[in-house]
Amino acid sequence: MLLKDGIPFMQTGAIRVRYSETDKMGVVHNANYLSWFELARTELCRNFGKPYKGWEIQGYYLPVIEAHCNYKYPATYDDVVLLFCRVPVEQIKPHSVLFEYRAMLDPDRLLAEGWTKHAFVNAESKIYRKNNLFQKWLLEEAEKFYAN
Amino acid sequence: MLLKDGIPFMQTGAIRVRYSETDKMGVVHNANYLSWFELARTELCRNFGKPYKGWEIQGYYLPVIEAHCNYKYPATYDDVVLLFCRVPVEQIKPHSVLFEYRAMLDPDRLLAEGWTKHAFVNAESKIYRKNNLFQKWLLEEAEKFYAN
Amino acid sequence: MLLKDGIPFMQTGAIRVRYSETDKMGVVHNANYLSWFELARTELCRNFGKPYKGWEIQGYYLPVIEAHCNYKYPATYDDVVLLFCRVPVEQIKPHSVLFEYRAMLDPDRLLAEGWTKHAFVNAESKIYRKNNLFQKWLLEEAEKFYAN
Amino acid sequence: MLLKDGIPFMQTGAIRVRYSETDKMGVVHNANYLSWFELARTELCRNFGKPYKGWEIQGYYLPVIEAHCNYKYPATYDDVVLLFCRVPVEQIKPHSVLFEYRAMLDPDRLLAEGWTKHAFVNAESKIYRKNNLFQKWLLEEAEKFYAN
Numbered sequence: 001m002l003l004k005d006g007i008p009f010m011q012t013g014a015i016r017v018r019y020s021e022t023d024k025m026g027v028v029h030n031a032n033y034l035s036w037f038e039l040a041r042t043e044l045c046r047n048f049g050k051p052y053k054g055w056e057i058q059g060y061y062l063p064v065i066e067a068h069c070n071y072k073y074p075a076t077y078d079d080v081v082l083l084f085c086r087v088p089v090e091q092i093k094p095h096s097v098l099f100e101y102r103a104m105l106d107p108d109r110l111l112a113e114g115w116t117k118h119a120f121v122n123a124e125s126k127i128y129r130k131n132n133l134f135q136k137w138l139l140e141e142a143e144k145f146y147a148n
Numbered sequence: 149m150l151l152k153d154g155i156p157f158m159q160t161g162a163i164r165v166r167y168s169e170t171d172k173m174g175v176v177h178n179a180n181y182l183s184w185f186e187l188a189r190t191e192l193c194r195n196f197g198k199p200y201k202g203w204e205i206q207g208y209y210l211p212v213i214e215a216h217c218n219y220k221y222p223a224t225y226d227d228v229v230l231l232f233c234r235v236p237v238e239q240i241k242p243h244s245v246l247f248e249y250r251a252m253l254d255p256d257r258l259l260a261e262g263w264t265k266h267a268f269v270n271a272e273s274k275i276y277r278k279n280n281l282f283q284k285w286l287l288e289e290a291e292k293f294y295a296n
Numbered sequence: 297m298l299l300k301d302g303i304p305f306m307q308t309g310a311i312r313v314r315y316s317e318t319d320k321m322g323v324v325h326n327a328n329y330l331s332w333f334e335l336a337r338t339e340l341c342r343n344f345g346k347p348y349k350g351w352e353i354q355g356y357y358l359p360v361i362e363a364h365c366n367y368k369y370p371a372t373y374d375d376v377v378l379l380f381c382r383v384p385v386e387q388i389k390p391h392s393v394l395f396e397y398r399a400m401l402d403p404d405r406l407l408a409e410g411w412t413k414h415a416f417v418n419a420e421s422k423i424y425r426k427n428n429l430f431q432k433w434l435l436e437e438a439e440k441f442y443a444n
Numbered sequence: 445m446l447l448k449d450g451i452p453f454m455q456t457g458a459i460r461v462r463y464s465e466t467d468k469m470g471v472v473h474n475a476n477y478l479s480w481f482e483l484a485r486t487e488l489c490r491n492f493g494k495p496y497k498g499w500e501i502q503g504y505y506l507p508v509i510e511a512h513c514n515y516k517y518p519a520t521y522d523d524v525v526l527l528f529c530r531v532p533v534e535q536i537k538p539h540s541v542l543f544e545y546r547a548m549l550d551p552d553r554l555l556a557e558g559w560t561k562h563a564f565v566n567a568e569s570k571i572y573r574k575n576n577l578f579q580k581w582l583l584e585e586a587e588k589f590y591a592n
Contacts, residue, residue, distance in 0.1 A: 013460075019486070020327055020479040022320035024204075024373055029316045030212040030264075031182035035464040042463070042522065053522040056172075064178040068216045074273075077320055078486065078497040116178075125222075161312075167338070168331040168475055170468040172521055177464045183316040190315070190374065201374040225468055226338065226349040326508040326560075330475035352468075360474040364512045370569075412474075421518075 007146060009084035009102055012043030017079045027074035033112050034067060037101040040085035041116070044099070048141035060134040062118040063125070065096070069114035079105060089146060092139045095120060095127055155294060157232035157250055160191030165227045175222035181260050182215060185249040188233035189264070192247070196289035208282040210266040211273070213244070217262035227253060237294060240287045243268060243275055303442060305380035305398055308339035313375045323370035329408050330363060333397040336381035337412070340395070344437040356430040358414040359421070361392070365410035375401060385442060388435045391416060391423055451590060453528035453546055456487030461523045471518035477556050478511060481545040484529035485560070488543070492585035504578040506562040507569070509540070513558035523549060533590060536583045539564060539571055 015036065023029040045052040052062070075081055084102040091098035097118050103111040120128045120135055128135070163184065171177040193200040200210070223229055232250040239246035245266050251259040268276045268283055276283070311332065319325040341348040348358070371377055380398040387394035393414050399407040416424045416431055424431070459480065467473040489496040496506070519525055528546040535542035541562050547555040564572045564579055572579070 016457075016483065016486070018479055019319055019482050020325045023315055024318035024320070024322045025209060025211060026320045027211075030215060031179045031316055034179035034182065035462055038463050039460065042460070051522060056521075061173060063173060063175075063222070064219055066216075066218050067178060068214075070214050071212055074211070077500075078495060164309075164335065164338070166331055167334050167467055168473045171463055172466040172468070172470045174468045179464055183314055186315050187312065190312070199374060204373075225352075226347060321505060321507060323507075326511060327475045327478035330478065357469060359469060359471075359518070360515055362512075362514050363474060364510075366510050367508055370507070 005088075007086055007088050009086045009100075010044055010047060010145075012040040012047065012083050012085045014080050014082050015039065017075050017077055017081060019077055022077050027076055030069070030071060033069050033071070033103060033114065034116075036081065036083055036103055037069075037085075037099070037114060037116060040083040040101050041099050043083070044085040044087065048138070048145065050137065055134050058133070059122050060128070060132075061121050061123065061125075062097070062134075063121060064116050065119050066117040067114065068116075069112055071112050072110045073105065075103070075105065075111050081105065081111060082107075087138065087142050089139065089142045092135060092142060094132070094135065095129075097135065097138060153236075155234055155236050157234045157248070158192055158195060158293075160188040160195065160231050160233045162228050162230050163187065165223050165225050165229060167225055170225050175224055178217070178219060181217050181219070181251060181262065182264075184229065184231055184251055185217075185233075185247070185262060185264060188231040188249050189247050191231070192233040192235065196286070196293065198285065203282050206281070207270050208276070209269050209271065209273075210245070210282075211269060212264050213267050214265040215262065216264075217260055219260050220258045221253065223251070223253065223259050229253065229259060230255075235286065235290050237287065237290045240283060240290060242280070242283065243277075245283065245286060301384075303382055303384050305382045305396075306340055306343060306441075308336040308343065308379050308381045310376050310378050311335065313371050313373050313377060315373055318373050323372055326365070326367060329365050329367070329399060329410065330412075332377065332379055332399055333365075333381075333395070333410060333412060336379040336397050337395050339379070340381040340383065344434070344441065346433065351430050354429070355418050356424070357417050357419065357421075358393070358430075359417060360412050361415050362413040363410065364412075365408055367408050368406045369401065371399070371401065371407050377401065377407060378403075383434065383438050385435065385438045388431060388438060390428070390431065391425075393431065393434060451530055451532050453530045453544070454488055454491060454589075456484040456491065456527050456529045458524050458526050459483065461519050461521050461525060463521055466521050471520055474513070474515060477513050477515070477547060477558065478560075480525065480527055480547055481513075481529075481543070481558060481560060484527040484545050485543050487527070488529040488531065492582070492589065494581065499578050502577070503566050504572070505565050505567065505569075506541070506578075507565060508560050509563050510561040511558065512560075513556055515556050516554045517549065517556075519547070519549065519555050525549065525555060526551075531582065531586050533583065533586045536579060536586060538576070538579065539573075541579065541582060
């Protein structure tokens with residue numbers, strides 16, 4: 001199972017739930033978690049040493065090709081949500097990568113967990129068949145990080 | 149496989165892609181598909197004869213407990229996206245229900261397909277253990293609809 | 297007063313309020329009206345004969361430089377909202393243009409009215425000082441439309 | 445002019461621009477600033493000593509009745525945006541209140557400035573005609589804060 005195999009998650013920031021993120025049920029609308037996961041992914045790249053933004057400037061894009069989320073407990077307005085991300089080495093494939101996420105209310109309360117799968121493409125949406133520097137870098141950084 | 153077993157999808161409307169739904173990649177941001185699926189779910193209930201809104205007024209809520217989406221082709225600003233939904237009879241369980249979706253650019257171009265799983269809860273977020281009128285109605289309508 | 301001088305509004309479509317557009321107050325969150333106004337602006341251009349999308353492809357962009365909205369009555373989930381837009385001739389300036397909007401629940405119930413001011417810029421965000429084909433076209437179409 | 449009269453703004457946090465907040469122009473979509481202003485308003489109340497969330501629990505709601513924004517410079521993905529808010533004493537009226545905002549890229553770069561006007565209402569959307577504890581508190585705190 002993706003999220004229960006002992007590979008540690010990196011805490012990648014905390015956000016304050018916005019009023020605009022709630023819906024008439026009084027809790028955070030389900031679509032917002034995908035934006036939060038995206039924030040977590042951004043911070044993981046930054047922590048690995050190079051912001052995702054820098055990769056886009058260099059011509060590497062990571063469109064989402066598949067997304068999954070399990071909603072465990074509702075987040076509410078003004079909550080501080082802790083975001084976590086990890087990218088297991090075996091999920092960094094030649095042409096795709098899978099990031100895993102957790103959103104927590106506090107260290108004991110899991111709000112949601114999920115994953116997104118991405119393709120490595122250039123500015124013209126063509127998949128990198130070779131010389132995929134982003135994939136190479138991600139693999140090196142993940143190997144270093146998870147070896148510790 | 150959920151989406152390839154011959155149970156027909158109901159077309160549940162068409163939307164025009166909003167500028168605000170695009171992102172810096174120039175295409176629709178992945179999180180918006182969950183809002184589109186929600187629109188499709190709303191219309192399916194309306195087509196079955198009772199709007200989802202009416203069920204909420206009666207004290208029935210359907211929070212999302214799991215969501216999945218496969219992104220096949222990017223939607224862009226000003227596209228007309230056709231939304232489809234179905235709720236196979238065997239996915240209407242006593243305490244949960246799973247809706248399936250397709251977003252199409254035209255009858256031949258699949259943009260995304262996915263599903264969401266929901267709990268039947270009351271206004272206090274308690275699961276309906278019995279007298280679940282929404283579930284009963286959904287089952288009856290789905291049986292009628294898919295029998296034709 | 298901008299919105300009360302007899303220049304007619306063009307109905308530019310109708311939308312169904314999405315669940316994701318509501319907030320914990322149970323009504324549509326204020327920020328969504330700016331996206332709805334954008335939809336209305338898009339449709340006005342289409343009705344004038346050339347979609348805004350086509351202008352972007354030709355290198356004309358209309359970033360918002362000022363926005364205003366008066367909220368009169370709350371829209372709620374599943375409401376059908378009628379959108380209206382107009383662009384008075386005198387608001388089409390050499391370097392900027394102001395569109396006005398109304399969101400109605402039905403012909404008698406005003407939900408919100410507002411306006412947005414835009415610059416005419418190219419893909420490098422430079423203001424068109426001359427040869428502004430978009431401005432010229434908008435002026436011609438507005439003169440024709442409001443003369444009738 | 446509302447924003448140039450010497451009443452100091454309070455810094456009310458900083459946010460990282462999300463990918464989902466950008467649009468196909470490559471910059472932050474205009475509607476997001478209203479959500480950011482909301483965050484700033486939330487933090488101002490917290491800094492004054494009682495979170496806005498607490499006021500809602502006590503039955504006080506502040507729906508937006510008017511909003512205005514001037515966009516000065518585009519924010520882009522991954523920018524750190526500083527948010528500022530103030531509530532001048534003379535803008536705290538018996539039945540309404542006006543908050544002013546600034547979004548800055550750094551201390552020298554103004555991204556946008558704007559304001560929102562709100563009614564004080566109860567859970568049934570009725571305006572507080574008397575015993576408006578929220579208004580009284582806001583006035584006292586603003587007087588204290590701006591007297592320093």
